[in-house]
Amino acid sequence: MSVASLPRATQGSGSTRPLVEDRPLRHPDVSDSRGMSRRAWWLVLSGFFLPGSAQIVAGNRRLGRVGVVATLVMWVLLLGTVLLALTWRSMLTTIVASWWTLTITQILLWAYAALWVLLMVNTVTLARLRHVPGRTRAAVVVAALVFSLVPASGAAYAAQSVIDPLRSGLSIFASGPSVPPSNGYYNFLLLGADSGQGRDSMRFDSISVVSVNAESGAVTIFGIPRDLRHVPFSKGPMQDLYPDGFEGHTSASCGWSSGINQLTNAVEICRDDRGKSLYPDAAAKNTTPAVEATRDAAEGILGIDIPYHVFIDMHGFADLVDALGGVDITVKERLPEGPGPRFEGQPAQEWATGWIEKGAQHMDGTTAQWYARSRYTTSDWDRMRRQRELQAAILAQATPSTVLTRFSGIVSAGKNLVQTDIPDSLLSGLVDLGVKAKGQKVQTLELTPKGVGIDPDDPTSEDWERIRGKVDALLHPPTPTPTPAP
Numbered sequence: 001m002s003v004a005s006l007p008r009a010t011q012g013s014g015s016t017r018p019l020v021e022d023r024p025l026r027h028p029d030v031s032d033s034r035g036m037s038r039r040a041w042w043l044v045l046s047g048f049f050l051p052g053s054a055q056i057v058a059g060n061r062r063l064g065r066v067g068v069v070a071t072l073v074m075w076v077l078l079l080g081t082v083l084l085a086l087t088w089r090s091m092l093t094t095i096v097a098s099w100w101t102l103t104i105t106q107i108l109l110w111a112y113a114a115l116w117v118l119l120m121v122n123t124v125t126l127a128r129l130r131h132v133p134g135r136t137r138a139a140v141v142v143a144a145l146v147f148s149l150v151p152a153s154g155a156a157y158a159a160q161s162v163i164d165p166l167r168s169g170l171s172i173f174a175s176g177p178s179v180p181p182s183n184g185y186y187n188f189l190l191l192g193a194d195s196g197q198g199r200d201s202m203r204f205d206s207i208s209v210v211s212v213n214a215e216s217g218a219v220t221i222f223g224i225p226r227d228l229r230h231v232p233f234s235k236g237p238m239q240d241l242y243p244d245g246f247e248g249h250t251s252a253s254c255g256w257s258s259g260i261n262q263l264t265n266a267v268e269i270c271r272d273d274r275g276k277s278l279y280p281d282a283a284a285k286n287t288t289p290a291v292e293a294t295r296d297a298a299e300g301i302l303g304i305d306i307p308y309h310v311f312i313d314m315h316g317f318a319d320l321v322d323a324l325g326g327v328d329i330t331v332k333e334r335l336p337e338g339p340g341p342r343f344e345g346q347p348a349q350e351w352a353t354g355w356i357e358k359g360a361q362h363m364d365g366t367t368a369q370w371y372a373r374s375r376y377t378t379s380d381w382d383r384m385r386r387q388r389e390l391q392a393a394i395l396a397q398a399t400p401s402t403v404l405t406r407f408s409g410i411v412s413a414g415k416n417l418v419q420t421d422i423p424d425s426l427l428s429g430l431v432d433l434g435v436k437a438k439g440q441k442v443q444t445l446e447l448t449p450k451g452v453g454i455d456p457d458d459p460t461s462e463d464w465e466r467i468r469g470k471v472d473a474l475l476h477p478p479t480p481t482p483t484p485a486p
Helices: 033-049 053-058 061-087 089-096 099-126 134-172 237-241 260-269 289-302 314-323 365-373 380-397 400-405 407-414 424-437 461-475
Strands: 008-010 016-018 185-193 206-213 219-224 308-313 327-331 335-337 354-356 359-363 417-420 443-446
Touching: 033 053, 033 099, 033 134, 053 061, 053 099, 061 089, 061 099, 089 099, 089 424, 099 134, 134 407, 185 289, 185 314, 185 424, 206 289, 206 380, 206 424, 219 289, 219 380, 219 461, 237 289, 260 289, 289 308, 289 461, 308 314, 314 365, 314 380, 314 407, 327 365, 327 380, 335 365, 354 365, 359 365, 365 380, 380 443, 443 461
Parallel strands: 185 308, 219 443
Antiparallel strands: 008 016, 185 206, 206 219, 308 417, 327 359, 335 354
């Protein structure tokens, strides 16, 4: 009996409709193998391009509406994200830099992946494959598997490998509001140290200040020798203790020289309270007394406000370089890798575990780590120069394409940042400035005899004034006076 010959029910208007609707997608003729094949392909393809559509025309309409609405919401959110990335990047970063936003996004991605698989499995059921010829049946099954697993895997990958690292990576940042730029710059104290076994304290082997122009994103790096003596302090507890500069301290239980990297001993190791009386708010600000004292010294030396710091150990540094895919450096002289000489005068050939050869090199994290550490066959000034070269190389390597393709590894490496007090509320502005900084040359100023004409072992008050003058000239160069037209 055909559908057309079935009895009809009378509606209120007097018209009639078939008791069984004449719709081949919902009520197919199962004896028509060619028609069943076309129907199966139509359902699978429509379910791929618009998940839920197959259910609306041939199955559970309520489930289909859920799939269609979920798909439209996903595309609207994706389109909105792309538009924000192109037109209002800071707003996008503000939205993303939220634990709650990332958590909700991760849940939605997992739910959408599960929904997509559910809809495609249901679509295959609706296709009634037992009435489809054998070869077509196998092809439809393979296509359904691909059409369900590929997008579902993409959503699951985004949830696990993008959103999850982002969410955990946010934990390294402090909470709370950011402070406005100081004289047009965001200034950051960058500290590096080894946290390996055998270290009884965390002394800073690399000390620099990174100044980022709040308008242009231009970056200036000031290198501070770790053994710089008699350093002045900005206003605070260390200036009260050492009004004439840090002279060091010697006691029966603890003694050290007066270099700036010995401030850890002065404020923490050799004090019973570990520096809490000097900087009682340090822990609340996601920092330590040693960092605070070093920050006060850097401010006193350079004459600028430094509200934030980033502290990274050398292991985290190597991980970051590897996550970026390595860095390109031109090595000026052959450098040894290894723990150093066991006795004075021992030649490097006897203790070196490897060598960094002269010339252009693409370094992995381990090689870059040795490049920054090596000092036994060169001077501390050379080592500072190499550290600054690596900082500039990392900035150059962190292109948008590199960050996108290596996102998960970069964020995981970022978690090795031992400590920072940069607030998450500042992230959106820093992302914008980072994009602006690409392609601009990084300025550097090393506080060395060659860089500023200072004797690090015996600086004078005139030296500090000269340094502050050079810092101000770099950050605030005079505006050229236009030549009047003749």
